[in-house]
Amino acid sequence: MTIEPRPPEGLRNWLLSDTPTSRNHARMAALYQSWLSFRGNQMAMFGLGILVVLVLVAAFAPLLAPHDPFAQDLMARLKPPGTPGFVLGSDSLGRDILSRLIYGARITLYIVTLVAIVAPVVGLFVGTVAGYAGGWVDVVLMRITDIFLAFPRLVLALAFVAALGAGIENAVLAISLTAWPPYARIARAETLTMRNSDFIHAVRLQGAGPLRIIIRHIWPLCISSLVVRVTLDMAGIILAAAGLGFLGLGAQPPTPEWGAMISEGRRFILDHWWVATMPGLAIFTVSLAFNLLGDGLRDVLDPKEGSQ
């Protein structure tokens, strides 16, 4: 076995070192190596790029948007893209579509972040406890999971709206409640595989209790699959939020949520295609970006690579 090394450079060498000198060094080195792996995947980097742009756009919306997203100008209704002052055209109330898309990015990010935090965490918890405990705990938790899995997203959202009123927060809650079961399933499957491995036996033989084993040993290994699954699900979550907005159950007018914008533009699709299509393209682009990112993350975080 011979390795011809590349010429060393300070920080890079420290990060690539295979004899770390402290806990933090080890962690940084591991992260860096994962990053290098990820960086090699061009499509994933492209996805990441788009998402970085999304975050920046959302953060600097007031600076980037040419117009106030709520400002109506009935003289400038339904102007096509390219009209001076309306790069992507204007909608039925004369509002600038580009500005509404830019502010809408904030809402999209808000929804996506909330669901991405709530659903996998609940799923992780339920799945690992069910998988590790086994027996009737497993059966009960999994049947509860099945119940939630059986609900079609929009039906549950309708129920919520009927009970609590329409709005973004309730829409997010509704989406999270239907999104967590698949994560529970994944977490449970991973836990079942790991439960009988030697490293779990070894820590049991040191007197570790089930809580410590689940939190310190099983969760770190489940997290990779969940992260990958969440990014791949993002597209679906955005579309679900858009769907709710489309039905008028999510964001309420005049909020510039992308799905609601598509709904408003539905009436004009034949003669003024841009009103519905622009937000549609935005959703498409962000969903694609998350998919590419998820694929790239899966290649990097695949536990097979980690355990061999």
Next chain:
Amino acid sequence: MTQAPDANLLEVEDLWVKFPTRSGIFDAVRGISFSLGRERLGIVGESGSGKSMTGRAILRLIRPPGRVTAKRIDLEGQNLMDLSERQMRAVRGQRISMIMQDPKFSLNPVMRVGEQISEAYRLHADTSKAEARRKSLEMLEAVKIRDPELVFTLFPHEVSGGMGQRIMIAMMMIPDPKILIADEPTSALDVSVQMQVLEIMDNLVQDRGMGLIFISHDLNLVSAFCDRVLIMYAGRVVETCRADRLHEATHPYTRGLLNSLPRLDAPVDRLEVLKRDPQWRDEHSISGQT
């Protein structure tokens, strides 16, 4: 291609296998040369020595970004390096076959045993299903399986390790290859079953005048079973000798390996630990050509 009956079946010259990695190019095999006649050639080494890679390189089973280069890999006079992938497929299985370590992983778990063997046969010979079945049963008998008709209908998980490996041998021998490469064929088997499987493999190879490349980490096994041995370390061949003379080997690495084995009949207080000399890495590869 007419060949003299005692000419070598396989000639490998200056074989290199390289893998690009983040920290440079990793050379798994570094310029080895050897030949194989109608004999049993053992390639012995530890993990990382490049022995498995050698077997795979001959069959061009190494996928990019790994790269295989050689001055030549001559199979009965024809250079395999010149063949296209399509032509190589006609070589694999038909002229050179390979048996791997664990039949659990090399047999398709959802196909019945009989189907798999028949498929292997029909890939290289244009025959009817009935003829393929007949040939498969014949092969199962040749590997000493007592109830071939029954085993023909079983799934791989229903047979024991030893039987699974014999089925693999049957499958790989059915197209009548000239060379068999066996990569740790008995490592996953129990000791008593090992002997049985090796005997069967040996008989078949001798009867058909084939060449056998036996790759293993087990020095004693190789010395008992093969005719000639190549010892590999760090991608190079460090020593070659006759198998029955293995215990008289001279290279310090080979001696180190031999002396570090615990022996039931020769107890010691402490086992000799192999001291790796970095010089071994840089020595020229010994030629295993005859």
Next chain:
Amino acid sequence: MSGILIDRLNVWFGEHERRVDAVKAASLLVPKGGSFGLVGESGSGKSTILRALSGLVPTWTGRMEVLGTPLGKKRDRRFYRAVQMVFQDPYASLHPRHSVDQVLGETLSLHGFRDIDARISRLLADVGLGPAFRFRYPHQLSGGQRQRVAIARALAPEPEILLLDEPTSALDVSVQAEILNLLSDLRRERNLTYLMVSHNLAVVGHICSDIAVMQLGEIVETLSVQQMRAQDTRHPYTRHLLESSLGAIKSGAQG
């Protein structure tokens, strides 16, 4: 005082028709400070006995005693301080996301030690690993190094008994010698009691003084290593195992 006592142990898995008896009426005695080998082929039940001792198997009958204390269904802290296990596959016995430091640190803190830093350094030195290995992750270690870490982990609570489940089967020949030497040294230095499972008679012959031969869940013969070497065996299966192991060596050595 006995180290390990097993009397008519039965272990089974599954119920009714699906019941598989992995160990049948096994009995053995390992004196304190002794070194005992369990040999057999796959399916003989040898590893199952170790698992039953460590409390990883729920369904068993019979009597098991460790250092004079009988064992029940569960194991307690005292047991884990006295008895530790080294597993076969170094690639599976370390958590892939925990560094060596984390593995040893967690073990030490679970057993209530305070001077963790000092002990980690000492443990690593005891198994022949320098401080450079302390913060590495398993995928940055070779098989032999991982097994050393596994041994260090087993030594952390300062046990008196080590259960060794084929500790060198997955290792290269040259590494095996190092690990076997390490195990012999440790036993001598700390007066440990070993119960080692292996399919390799030569390895067992090097480390152990007494051997029990298992076949299909039963101990068919118990003999000393001298008897094994002198081929003074009683049961035909023992003879068969001996012959299979020596067969290859003999023909190789005869030259």
